[in-house]
Amino acid sequence: MILHQLAHARAGDKGNRLNIGLFARDPRHFQHLAAEVTEERVMALFAHRGCTKVVRYDLPRLHGFNFVLDDVLEGGVNGALNLDGHGKTLSFLLLGMEVAPPG
Amino acid sequence: MPEMLRIGCGSGFSGDRIDAPIAVVAALAAAGGPAALMLECLGERTLALAQGERLKDPGHGYEPMLEALLRPILKTCRAHHIPIVTNGGAANPQAAARATQRLAAELGIEGLRVAVVEGDDVRGTDALDDLAPWEGEPGAVMDEEKVIAANVYLGARPIAEALLRGAEVVITGRCSDPALALGPMIANFGWAEDDWDRLAAGTACGHLLECGSQVTGGYFADPGVKDVEGMAEIGFPIAEIEGDGGFTITKPAGTGGLVDLRTVKEQLLYEIHDPAAYLTPDVVLDITGVELEQEGPDRVRVRGCRGKPRPERLKATVSFPGGWLGEGEISYAGPNARARAELAGRTLLERARNLGLEGRARLDLIGVASVHEGDSGALRGERRDEPAEVRLRLSLATEARALAERATREVLALLCCGPAGGGGARMRVVDRVRTLSFLVPRDRVHPRVEFVA
Numbered sequence: 226m227i228l229h230q231l232a233h234a235r236a237g238d239k240g241n242r243l244n245i246g247l248f249a250r251d252p253r254h255f256q257h258l259a260a261e262v263t264e265e266r267v268m269a270l271f272a273h274r275g276c277t278k279v280v281r282y283d284l285p286r287l288h289g290f291n292f293v294l295d296d297v298l299e300g301g302v303n304g305a306l307n308l309d310g311h312g313k314t315l316s317f318l319l320l321g322m323e324v325a326p327p328g
Numbered sequence: 329m330p331e332m333l334r335i336g337c338g339s340g341f342s343g344d345r346i347d348a349p350i351a352v353v354a355a356l357a358a359a360g361g362p363a364a365l366m367l368e369c370l371g372e373r374t375l376a377l378a379q380g381e382r383l384k385d386p387g388h389g390y391e392p393m394l395e396a397l398l399r400p401i402l403k404t405c406r407a408h409h410i411p412i413v414t415n416g417g418a419a420n421p422q423a424a425a426r427a428t429q430r431l432a433a434e435l436g437i438e439g440l441r442v443a444v445v446e447g448d449d450v451r452g453t454d455a456l457d458d459l460a461p462w463e464g465e466p467g468a469v470m471d472e473e474k475v476i477a478a479n480v481y482l483g484a485r486p487i488a489e490a491l492l493r494g495a496e497v498v499i500t501g502r503c504s505d506p507a508l509a510l511g512p513m514i515a516n517f518g519w520a521e522d523d524w525d526r527l528a529a530g531t532a533c534g535h536l537l538e539c540g541s542q543v544t545g546g547y548f549a550d551p552g553v554k555d556v557e558g559m560a561e562i563g564f565p566i567a568e569i570e571g572d573g574g575f576t577i578t579k580p581a582g583t584g585g586l587v588d589l590r591t592v593k594e595q596l597l598y599e600i601h602d603p604a605a606y607l608t609p610d611v612v613l614d615i616t617g618v619e620l621e622q623e624g625p626d627r628v629r630v631r632g633c634r635g636k637p638r639p640e641r642l643k644a645t646v647s648f649p650g651g652w653l654g655e656g657e658i659s660y661a662g663p664n665a666r667a668r669a670e671l672a673g674r675t676l677l678e679r680a681r682n683l684g685l686e687g688r689a690r691l692d693l694i695g696v697a698s699v700h701e702g703d704s705g706a707l708r709g710e711r712r713d714e715p716a717e718v719r720l721r722l723s724l725a726t727e728a729r730a731l732a733e734r735a736t737r738e739v740l741a742l743l744c745c746g747p748a749g750g751g752g753a754r755m756r757v758v759d760r761v762r763t764l765s766f767l768v769p770r771d772r773v774h775p776r777v778e779f780v781a
Contacts, residue, residue, distance in 0.1 A: 233554060233590060235547065237599035239372070240464045240765060246597030248590065273706040282603050286619055286632075291597050299703050302373065303650060303762045306690040306723040309699040318700045 229320040231327065232258060236316035241301040243312045245319050248289035255288045257327040262290065262319075270322055271297045271315075292319070331361055333516045335509050335533070336566045339367040339397060339414075340540025342374050346396050348540060348564045353401045355566060355580035357408040364491075364512035365405060367397055367414035368505050368538045375502055376647030376761040378418035379477040390424035390499075391416030395431050398497075402428075406437050411491055413508045417499040419477065421446055424499045425780035443495035445486040447775035448479045448502040450644060455480065455772040460641055462765035463601070469764075470646065476761065477647040480768060483609030483638075484530075485521070486775040487511025493777065502645070504608045506534025509567070517571045527611040528635025529573030532618070535606075536577055536595050536630070540564050543577055543595040544626075545585030558584020578627045587626040605636070607643070609770075612636040641767035650760030651687075652732035654724045656739025657694070658746070658753040661717035668747040669693055669720040675746060676722050680735040687725045689735075694719035719752075725760075732757045 231254050234247045247262065249255045264279040271279070274297040282291040302310040309315075336356050338349025349365060356363040369391040382389025391397075394416045405412055417424040421444040432440040450456060456478060459470060479502035488511045490498045498511070510530040513519065519526045536543050541562045549556040556562075563583025569575040577587055596615060600606050606613040617632040656676075660669040673691040680689055690705075692698035695718040697707035722739055726732040736755045743753055 229553070233550070233594065235594040235598055237597075239599055239601070240462075240763075242464045242601065244597065244599060244601060246594055246600075248593050273702040273704060275702065284597075284603060284616060286617065287593050287596070289593055289597070291600060291603050293601050303760070304725070306653075306688055306703060306725060307699060307701070308692065308694075308721065308723075314699040 226324060226326050227320065228262065228322045228324050231324065232320065234316040234320055236313055238298060238301060238311045241296055241298050243294045243297050243315060245292045245294070245316050246289060247292060247319065248287065252288040254327050255285060258290070259283060261324040262322065266322065267292055267294070267319065270319065275299060333513060333569045334359055334361065334363040334566055335366060335512055335537065335569065336363070337366050337368065337537040337540050337564055339369055340538065340542060341371055342369040342391055342393070344540055346393060347400070349397060349401050351580045351583050352564045352566060353404050353410060356410050357404055362516055363410045365401070365410055365412045366508040366537060367412065367416060368508060368540070369414060369416040370418055370502065372645060373647065373761050373763055375418055375479055376477045376763065378420065382419045387423050389420035390418045390427070394424055395427055398428060398431055402432060402437060403435055406440065406496060411496050411498065411512065413487055413498045413511055415500045415503055415508060417444060417501045419501065421499045421501050422780060428497055428499065429780065440496055441494050442497045442499065442780050443490035443493070444778050444780055445482065445490060445498065445500040445503065445775060446778065447773060448482050448500070450480050450768065450773065451475060451478045453772065455644070455768040458769050458772065460767040462643060462767055465765055468766060470766065471648065474648045475646055476649065478644060480642045480644045480773050481609055482775050483507050484510035484514055486777050488514035490777045491515035495779070504610070505538035506531045506608060507610065509534030509537050510610060513569055522637070524611055524635030524637060525633065526573040528613045529575065529633040530569070531608050531611055531613045532615060532630065532633045533567045533569060533575045536592065537565050537567055539595065539598065541585060542598065543591055544579045544587050545591055548591055548594065554590065556586060560584065573633070574631060576623065576627055576629050587628050589620050589622055589628060592620055592628045592630070607639050609638065609642055611638050640770055642770050642773055644766050644768045646764050646766060648762045648764070650762035651725055651727045652729050652757060653760050654726065654732035654736030654755070654757045655721065656736045656753065656755035657719055657721045658739055658742050658750045659717060659719045660750055662749065665716070665718050666693065666696065666714055668749060669718045671747045672720050672742050672750060673722070676738050679738045680724060683731065683735050685724060685726065685731060685735050687727070689722065689724040692721040694721055729757065729759070
């Protein structure tokens, strides 16, 4: 299954740094998402965008995570050649990630 | 303890819906009691573009939609004592204030008290002589000769001062977005400069409000997954704040959209990096302890914000000329559309290099891989499906305008000397602004409040 079936997300940018807030649709899936959506897997998902670093902050009270990704914006709104220089559509790149179904 | 304060947000960015403030102001007026309206209009680069407008005409350089936003609400705000706080002053708060006074005169509003907050523009000041790197751009290098705009994010204190001196409209240039809400809270509740937890709560509240409908069901709908009723008439947010810093996010009755745990969660983390340390000029906000409660339909209570002492340095955003961006698009549809688009793309790149393009260039196959794609084109290599239609896009960056125009024009030329069946070609060439962020010493930044008659 894909992450979109278990979670919702929103992306925001500052400079060449992107953040994606990711939240479990069902709070009971928070731990499952914590195990599935690791920094390493997110780094791999964004490798084609030149990602150099991923930091995940866990927010258990909100049943969510904040992912901060460096250098995925290929210049950001200042210099990107991408149609979406802000990277606002990238929340749905994350939501397309394949994950194991919750047990 | 002063009574509850309501703050509505009528604009979340420059380009937001012009009629959004009307329902918010009507709801604030109907509720009675202390209230304020914030209008956020200033993106990261908007100020540099505004500085360019001001250079061309000293009466310009502020939010071009400011009068259109204010016209339908100014009389009601005056009548119900709802001050308006906006960063729509952009590069020219004085001109924005004069325009507001002209509008007031036209509407028959006498003696409107309009204040400007200035001091954010630090070009040519010693604030730029002592720069520290900003966390997101550790390697940024200043080139003072080429600076278009250099503005410090001011805090909420000057806004509060203007309000306490009786301002009915407060117009700022660059300030932190949450300050547009925190300023009225400080003026209303008298929170001290080191009352970190309350300042943090007010900052979190301002952060939730600052993007307008992004907390009330805007930028949220995902049909069948996250449905939003009444998108066309989406309501903008109103916060109800108490003196202890507790607050509830809601929206005007009878408007579309929704306020629930999901909309508030998504906006709470929007553009946040370390959730334990969101740096603002007024306080360092920690949202790791935040708890949300749905206390009624379209009402979410927010608790548990914590504050730490404000940073010693303020963030400054500095803008430089960023060369030229050329973009061109053309569509291919029907049998073999993808192969024809790919051939067109290879041809464009070859022609651009032959013209002397040495800088970056990129192709997109819109409909196959574009906004998720990287400059390398790796995704479209993985996605081999055949689209019914595909739109080829070329984008390139140059230092010189002439080369950007010449190379991008090759997209139009494909209509005759490209692959079969291309159509709908478009192109545009624009100059770019490059912004860098630095940290400057707080004591070298001097905010000031001035009333403009």
